Amino acid sequence: MVSKSAATAPRFPLHPAPDRNAFEARLRAIGAERYHDKHVFHRMLHGGQCTLTQARAWVINRYYYQSRIPMKDAAFMSRVDDPGLRRAWRRRIEEHDGGLQEGGGLRRWLKLAEATGLDPDYVASTRGVLPGTRFAVDAYVSFVREKPMLEAVASSLTEMFARAIHEDRIAGLLEHYAFANDNALSYFRQRLKEAPREVEFGLSYVLDNADTMEKQDAAAAALIFKTDVLWSQLDALHFAYVAPGFIPPGAWNGRDGVGADEGEIAQAERTSGHDTEHCEAGD
Ligand SMILES: O=C(O)c1cc(C(=O)O)c2c(n1)C(=O)C(=O)c1cc(C(=O)O)[nH]c1-2
Numbered sequence: 001m002v003s004k005s006a007a008t009a010p011r012f013p014l015h016p017a018p019d020r021n022a023f024e025a026r027l028r029a030i031g032a033e034r035y036h037d038k039h040v041f042h043r044m045l046h047g048g049q050c051t052l053t054q055a056r057a058w059v060i061n062r063y064y065y066q067s068r069i070p071m072k073d074a075a076f077m078s079r080v081d082d083p084g085l086r087r088a089w090r091r092r093i094e095e096h097d098g099g100l101q102e103g104g105g106l107r108r109w110l111k112l113a114e115a116t117g118l119d120p121d122y123v124a125s126t127r128g129v130l131p132g133t134r135f136a137v138d139a140y141v142s143f144v145r146e147k148p149m150l151e152a153v154a155s156s157l158t159e160m161f162a163r164a165i166h167e168d169r170i171a172g173l174l175e176h177y178a179f180a181n182d183n184a185l186s187y188f189r190q191r192l193k194e195a196p197r198e199v200e201f202g203l204s205y206v207l208d209n210a211d212t213m214e215k216q217d218a219a220a221a222a223l224i225f226k227t228d229v230l231w232s233q234l235d236a237l238h239f240a241y242v243a244p245g246f247i248p249p250g251a252w253n254g255r256d257g258v259g260a261d262e263g264e265i266a267q268a269e270r271t272s273g274h275d276t277e278h279c280e281a282g283d
Contacts, residue, residue: 020207023216027154027206027223031161034227037168039234041242046168048176052116053254055177057241059113060252061133061233063123066109068137070096075145076152088201095194108187114259115184122257130251132236140229147222154206154219155226159199166191 036042044050045058073092080086098104110120122128144152166188173180182189210216240247247253 018211018213018216023210024203024207026216026220027157027203028160030220030223030227031158034224034231035158035161035165036227036230036234037161037165039231039238041234041238042165044242046172048172052177052179054237054241055179056113056116056118056258057237057252057254059109059116059118060123060128060257061130061237063106063109063113064126064129064133065137065233066096066106067124067126068141070106072141072144075141076149079145079149079152085205091194092198095190105187105190108190112184112187115179115181117179117259119257119259128250128252128256130236130240131248132239133233136229136232136236140226143222143225148218150206150209150215151218151222153202154210154222156202157199157206157223158226158230159195160203162195163192163199166195 041050041058045055050058070093073089073096077086077089077093080089094104096105098107106124110123113120113123140155143155147155170185170188173185206219210219240251241254
């Protein structure tokens with residue numbers, strides 16, 4: 001005997017109540033499958049298989065990503081009418097831009113650039129950034145500016161997977177590259193301290209606000225979009241500087257912005273068994 005309410009309830013509800021834990025697991029599975037630590041360029045970089053030129057190309061292009069992070073966070077904040085949310089979010093801008101005297105993450109990134117023998121002013125100019133990097137990163141900024149808040153926050157959640165990559169990078173660069181030392185890698189060490197609270201806040205926001213199946217789907221799609229943003233940047237780097245090694249017109253040619261200490265680094269690299277002269281990118 002079927003009760004009346006059971007008989008009238010849809011057998012397969014179109015919008016089942018979302019389960020918070022299952023949703024979090026779904027988000028984490030996206031990282032496990034699609035995060036850019038799986039990309040061949042990252043494996044090369046962390047495993048010591050990049051030439052100095054390839055590592056420099058990564059530093060130059062990745063600076064563009066770093067430089068746009070505070071811009072996308074400012075774009076996000078300009079849409080937030082809740083002071084509490086703005087207060088929590090503005091830390092992100094402070095982390096990257098820092099104070100007038102000491103600077104922040106961007107300045108720490110330029111220390112890495114300098115350690116590889118690049119002129120920090122050249123890197124900061126963003127001249128020579130690959131078109132693929134520019135398009136991918138600009139798409140991220142537009143996404144955060146235009147999409148619903150939930151999706152904008154969800155797109156930042158790739159940071160959930162960044163801790164492991166930063167730890168791995170510190171170890172890999174220190175082991176394999178003569179330019180790596182504590183000063184050069186201070187950016188990553190600082191992110192290990194900063195990122196967990198951003199992740200905790202962003203994840204709670206998404207889990208709390210994705211209260212329908214449709215919203216969970218939209219948040220998951222936003223996270224996938226962001227993994228694509230990161231992946232495309234490495235595709236562009238690999239194509240230009242590894243294989244086939246075809247550098248787009250106007251992009252860094254392996255020589256511009258290389259400072260006077262190149263010989264020193266090259267010598268150190270030769271001693272450590274790296275071939276700095278070799279650039280498969282058509283030098
Ligand atoms: O080294 C990395 O692989 C990596 C990845 C990501 C990311 O997953 O988006 C960020 C960072 N680093 C990072 O340092 C950082 O400050 C950062 C901010 C954001 C963001 O979307 O707001 N992602 C990332």
